[in-house]
Amino acid sequence: MSEEQENLLDQTMTSLKHSLLIILYLAFAIFGIGFLAGYLSLHFDGSGKPLSILSFIIVFSGLLITSGSLYFTYHAYKNRAIIEGPLTGRESLNRKILWGSGLLGGIIGVVLVFSSNELGENPFTVFSNAPIHPALAIILAIVFTIVMPIIVYIWQTRASDEQEMHVLRTAAYYAFYLYIIGAPTWWILWRGGLVPEPNGIAIYFITLYTYGAIMLWKKYRG
Amino acid sequence: VKNNLKVLRAMRDWSQAELADHLDVSRQAINAIETGKYDPSLPLTFKIARLFEQNIEEIFDDEFGE
Numbered sequence: 001m002s003e004e005q006e007n008l009l010d011q012t013m014t015s016l017k018h019s020l021l022i023i024l025y026l027a028f029a030i031f032g033i034g035f036l037a038g039y040l041s042l043h044f045d046g047s048g049k050p051l052s053i054l055s056f057i058i059v060f061s062g063l064l065i066t067s068g069s070l071y072f073t074y075h076a077y078k079n080r081a082i083i084e085g086p087l088t089g090r091e092s093l094n095r096k097i098l099w100g101s102g103l104l105g106g107i108i109g110v111v112l113v114f115s116s117n118e119l120g121e122n123p124f125t126v127f128s129n130a131p132i133h134p135a136l137a138i139i140l141a142i143v144f145t146i147v148m149p150i151i152v153y154i155w156q157t158r159a160s161d162e163q164e165m166h167v168l169r170t171a172a173y174y175a176f177y178l179y180i181i182g183a184p185t186w187w188i189l190w191r192g193g194l195v196p197e198p199n200g201i202a203i204y205f206i207t208l209y210t211y212g213a214i215m216l217w218k219k220y221r222g
Numbered sequence: 223v224k225n226n227l228k229v230l231r232a233m234r235d236w237s238q239a240e241l242a243d244h245l246d247v248s249r250q251a252i253n254a255i256e257t258g259k260y261d262p263s264l265p266l267t268f269k270i271a272r273l274f275e276q277n278i279e280e281i282f283d284d285e286f287g288e
Contacts, residue, residue: 161246163248
């Protein structure tokens with residue numbers, strides 16, 4: 001491996017580390033906001049009294065954690081930008097779309113968790129088959145069928161270059177073969193009474209994560 | 223297909239990012255082409271040739287290094 005390739009690899013790994021830090025800090029910030037919202041709503045719904053000294057300290061701590069997490073998120077974002085140097089136009093748009101999609105997915109996950117009747121009973125509530133409100137189902141179906149295709153169209157036509165499209169196709173082949181081999185294998189084993197009943201959404205996520213992992217590997221490691 | 227893109231880029235003192243910017247692709251794409259992990263499409267090949275003002279055969283050759 002040449003020095004330049006090693007530099008690019010180092011740069012990519014450092015950039016990935018900062019990206020993970022951004023996600024971690026953002027998760028803390030979201031947790032802090034959720035905690036504050038939950039604590040304050042419980043407090044005011046329950047008593048309607050002003051905050052006690054202890055409550056004030058708890059709320060202040062929550063605010064401190066949230067604002068600190070947001071500050072560190074910004075700091076990690078700036079550091080990553082310095083390490084990477086200026087991005088090309090396509091890369092910049094690509095990055096924005098990926099972060100935007102991640103944020104959209106996070107929001108959908110949070111909405112699904114908080115709208116489920118199983119909240120608190122099952123740590124994997126977001127993947128459950130519990131009923132949700134029909135209005136929410138319609139809104140999410142619109143997001144999946146209208147918003148997502150628009151994002152994908154912009155991503156593939158304006159943000160991805162031909163090498164990335166090649167990588168996406170390769171990842172799609174692997175994910176597709178995993179699906180057409182894995183799904184019937186699970187189904188047959190279930191019919192033989194050896195494994196639990198096939199779960200459509202689990203198969204969907206296994207296929208999706210396989211696709212994502214191969215895509216990232218091929219894009220950054222060849 | 224082998225290529226001497228890296229040499230041509232070095233002659234102009236361009237980084238991978240700068241060449242990527244000229245060709246409207248990502249740095250990863252330039253790296254993949256230079257290391258032979260990805261063969262560019264014909265339109266991108268012509269674009270590279272025009273950018274360096276050389277014939278395609280002068281940049282790309284499936285017998286380089288053999």
